[in-house]
Amino acid sequence: xxxxxxxxxxxxxxxxxxxxxxxxxxxxxxxxxxxxxxxxxxxxxxxxxxxxxxxxxxxxxxxxxxxxxxxxxxxxxxxxxxxxxxxxxxxxxxxxxxxxxxxxxxxxxxxxxxxxxxxxxxxxxxxxxxxxxxxxxxxxxxxxxxxxxxxxxxxxxxxxxxxxxxxxxxxxxxxxxxxxxxxxxxxxxxxxxxxxxxxxxxxxxxxxxxxxxxxxxxxxxxxxxxxxxxxxxxxxxxxxxxxxxxxxxxxxxxxxxxxxxxxxxxxxxxxxxxxxxxxxxxxxxxxxxxxxxxxxxxxxxxxxxxxxxxxxxxxxxxxxxxxxxxxxxxxxxx
Amino acid sequence: xxxxxxxxxxxxxxxxxxxxxxxxxxxxxxxxxxxxxxxxxxxxxxxxxxxxxxxxxxxxxxxxxxxxxxxxxxxxxxxxxxxxxxxxxxxxxxxxxxxxxxxxxxxxxxxxxxxxxxxxxxxxxxxxxxxxxxxxxxxxxxxxxxxxxxxxxxxxxxxxxxxxxxxxxxxxxxxxxxxxxxxxxxxxxxxxxxxxxxxxxxxxxxxxxxxxxxxxxxxxxxxxxxxxxxxxxxxxxxxxxxxxxxxxxxxxxxxxxxxxxxxxxxxxxxxxxxxxxxxxxxxxxxxxxxxxxxxxxxxxxxxxxxxxxxxxxxxxxxxxxxxxxxxxxxxxxx
DNA sequence: GGTGAATGTGCTATCGCTGTCATATGGTCG
DNA sequence: CGACCATATGACAGCGATAGCACATTCACC
Numbered sequence: 001x002x003x004x005x006x007x008x009x010x011x012x013x014x015x016x017x018x019x020x021x022x023x024x025x026x027x028x029x030x031x032x033x034x035x036x037x038x039x040x041x042x043x044x045x046x047x048x049x050x051x052x053x054x055x056x057x058x059x060x061x062x063x064x065x066x067x068x069x070x071x072x073x074x075x076x077x078x079x080x081x082x083x084x085x086x087x088x089x090x091x092x093x094x095x096x097x098x099x100x101x102x103x104x105x106x107x108x109x110x111x112x113x114x115x116x117x118x119x120x121x122x123x124x125x126x127x128x129x130x131x132x133x134x135x136x137x138x139x140x141x142x143x144x145x146x147x148x149x150x151x152x153x154x155x156x157x158x159x160x161x162x163x164x165x166x167x168x169x170x171x172x173x174x175x176x177x178x179x180x181x182x183x184x185x186x187x188x189x190x191x192x193x194x195x196x197x198x199x200x201x202x203x204x205x206x207x208x209x210x211x212x213x214x215x216x217x218x219x220x221x222x223x224x225x226x227x228x229x230x231x232x233x234x235x236x237x238x239x240x241x242x243x244x245x246x247x248x249x250x251x252x253x254x255x256x257x258x259x260x261x262x263x264x265x266x267x268x269x270x271x272x273x274x275x276x277x278x279x280x281x282x283x284x285x286x287x288x289x290x291x292x293x294x295x296x297x298x299x300x301x302x303x304x305x306x307x308x309x310x311x312x313x314x315x316x317x318x319x320x321x322x323x324x325x326x327x328x329x330x331x332x333x334x
Numbered sequence: 335x336x337x338x339x340x341x342x343x344x345x346x347x348x349x350x351x352x353x354x355x356x357x358x359x360x361x362x363x364x365x366x367x368x369x370x371x372x373x374x375x376x377x378x379x380x381x382x383x384x385x386x387x388x389x390x391x392x393x394x395x396x397x398x399x400x401x402x403x404x405x406x407x408x409x410x411x412x413x414x415x416x417x418x419x420x421x422x423x424x425x426x427x428x429x430x431x432x433x434x435x436x437x438x439x440x441x442x443x444x445x446x447x448x449x450x451x452x453x454x455x456x457x458x459x460x461x462x463x464x465x466x467x468x469x470x471x472x473x474x475x476x477x478x479x480x481x482x483x484x485x486x487x488x489x490x491x492x493x494x495x496x497x498x499x500x501x502x503x504x505x506x507x508x509x510x511x512x513x514x515x516x517x518x519x520x521x522x523x524x525x526x527x528x529x530x531x532x533x534x535x536x537x538x539x540x541x542x543x544x545x546x547x548x549x550x551x552x553x554x555x556x557x558x559x560x561x562x563x564x565x566x567x568x569x570x571x572x573x574x575x576x577x578x579x580x581x582x583x584x585x586x587x588x589x590x591x592x593x594x595x596x597x598x599x600x601x602x603x604x605x606x607x608x609x610x611x612x613x614x615x616x617x618x619x620x621x622x623x624x625x626x627x628x629x630x631x632x633x634x635x636x637x638x639x640x641x642x643x644x645x646x647x648x649x650x651x652x653x654x655x656x657x658x659x660x661x662x663x664x665x666x667x668x
Numbered sequence: 669g670g671t672g673a674a675t676g677t678g679c680t681a682t683c684g685c686t687g688t689c690a691t692a693t694g695g696t697c698g
Numbered sequence: 699c700g701a702c703c704a705t706a707t708g709a710c711a712g713c714g715a716t717a718g719c720a721c722a723t724t725c726a727c728c
Contacts, residue, residue: 015708047448051388052684076406114381253617260619283587285594349678386714389683
């Protein structure tokens with residue numbers, strides 16, 4: 001037999017409504033009464049039924065995290081960050097994989113919301129820019145926060161970093177190291193960040209007066225294999241690049257693997273740079289020069305903004321860092 | 335205003351009980367009636383409230399996955415596998431990080447169950463062997479399934495692979511490649527699999543008549559850094575090993591990094607083997623010889639067994655494979 | 669044609685909590 | 699000292715579904 005609020009109310013000698021007040025930290029409860037109730041709760045080891053609270057009240061004490069990302073490290077950190085904030089708030093987290101290319105996407109999300117009555121939703125890229133999802137959420141008036149969205153959206157909070165500037169920083173760093181022919185591996189086309197990083201790369205080249213060469217830019221998909229493929233074609237060029245900047249760490253690992261296979265010394269003969277500073281960056285050899293994206297913090301902040309949504313919409317930019325490790329070096333020779 | 339079962343019943347011209355019957359696929363509903371109801375459900379885009387179903391019924395249509403694992407790749411695959419099966423079943427998944435060393439572990443888990451009324455729980459290692467959790471679950475009579483548990487447990491289903499045999503296979507492979515001094519990096523002490531893999535290593539040595547040398551065995555913790563540390567001390571030995579077998583891929587990556595840093599050629603001067611065949615195994619250079627552990631499948635199967643728990647307890651062993659890649663080779667010289 | 673079993677449908681209580689409103693008490697102030 | 703407000707507590711309805719039972723209807727079989 002489940003312990004219910006009624007058992008607590010009897011043990012504490014008050015009405016269930018008063019127990020409910022204590023549970024919800026409402027005011028107008030005498031300190032002495034509060035204490036009695038709290039003792040009863042502890043003694044009975046009582047945890048209120050979320051189902052009942054959800055059904056009766058306006059809150060469900062649950063939020064959902066929607067993702068569709070193919071980097072396990074990235075989503076792990078995102079989950080972890082959101083989870084950490086939820087824990088503090090006493091809110092359950094429903095982590096939901098989705099498929100942004102699915103025809104039933106809006107329906108799936110709508111169903112999730114109807115079923116679970118979640119109080120809010122956190123979107124991570126690329127779900128951040130899936131129009132059907134945004135429409136569905138708005139139609140229902142569910143508060144939501146976006147992590148690293150590709151487009152602006154005045155109506156809802158977001159947390160992000162400056163992808164353009166970060167890619168610019170990295171490219172500039174490579175230029176400063178004497179590199180002129182810098183290969184670039186673009187991210188997955190679904191992600192707006194891919195465009196932004198490419199833009200930052202071009203901006204840095206322009207500013208430094210290094211001519212942009214389309215040949216040096218290859219499409220990738222944020223995964224190891226596409227990074228490797230891109231590296232193969234880049235290194236097959238008659239005049240191969242002396243540095244390759246991949247739009248994330250997974251692809252940079254692919255580049256590294258190809259270099260190793262071909263016996264090209266990194267960083268002596270080829271500098272390789274990544275993006276994100278996931279754990280992977282330090283699991284490969286040599287450890288990657290990359291952009292530290294504060295992923296966990298972005299996620300944590302996103303949850304904070306969601307819980308504070310009543311206080312208005314906020315767009316918060318978090319700082320990135322250029323992390324120089326040993327996969328890049330000054331250009332040699334020539 | 336939320337769409338409720340009542341709206342559906344009106345639209346279909348039947349009682350709410352009949353709608354409920356259709357929703358729950360009960361029998362004794364005329365085919366014609368069923369169709370009418372299904373059409374109404376589709377037309378109204380109705381998804382029943384889980385909160386209400388949970389409160390009124392005996393099922394919550396939710397299960398929990400408890401984990402406390404420090405390999406993002408591993409838990410990602412576990413989540414993915416369980417999630418896949420849940421989706422088929424129309425059941426929501428609550429993925430919950432836990433801390434097996436926490437003093438409040440049992441309470442946390444109990445609270446989770448009381449709050450959410452989950453219908454069942456899946457435990458992944460090392461939560462599989464956390465006594466407080468097992469007791470709590472049994473006390474409440476919640477069905478649960480364990481993925482790769484370290485100890486036997488007749489009362490509940492489990493899925494696992496033969497860690498002893500797998501480690502034996504790998505060690506034997508290395509011996510067959512001419513290696514005699516084989517370093518071994520033990521996994522995290524919390525995980526029973528760590529002992530089993532060590533045991534398999536020893537068993538293979540014994541069978542081949544290779545003397546066991548305690549010096550060649552180092553404690554690790556399933557993470558990159560501990561693998562690197564172990565490698566440092568192993569390679570500092572007066573007579574260093576010609577092969578190192580790490581109990582998982584993350585630690586093997588750590589070994590690789592140290593070898594690279596020291597200019598030791600892999601696999602020419604040192605063979606390195608991992609365990610698990612997570613994505614990481616192919617993200618490092620050279621790609622790791624490892625044991626393919628069917629992680630996603632283990633998780634998927636675990637969920638299947640949970641849903642089939644009414645049909646009795648089952649212990650299912652899944653097949654592992656030795657995957658030979660280029661991080662190991664025949665011993666050279668000497 | 670009568671009888672019992674199988675099939676099909678609806679009424680109503682109920683799950684455990686929160687929202688709303690009613691009610692009681694004590695303090696402040698003109 | 700009465701009016702009013704802030705504080706404190708409880709009674710009761712109702713959230714949206716399922717369970718249990720009552721009540722038709724159909725069918726098979728003697």
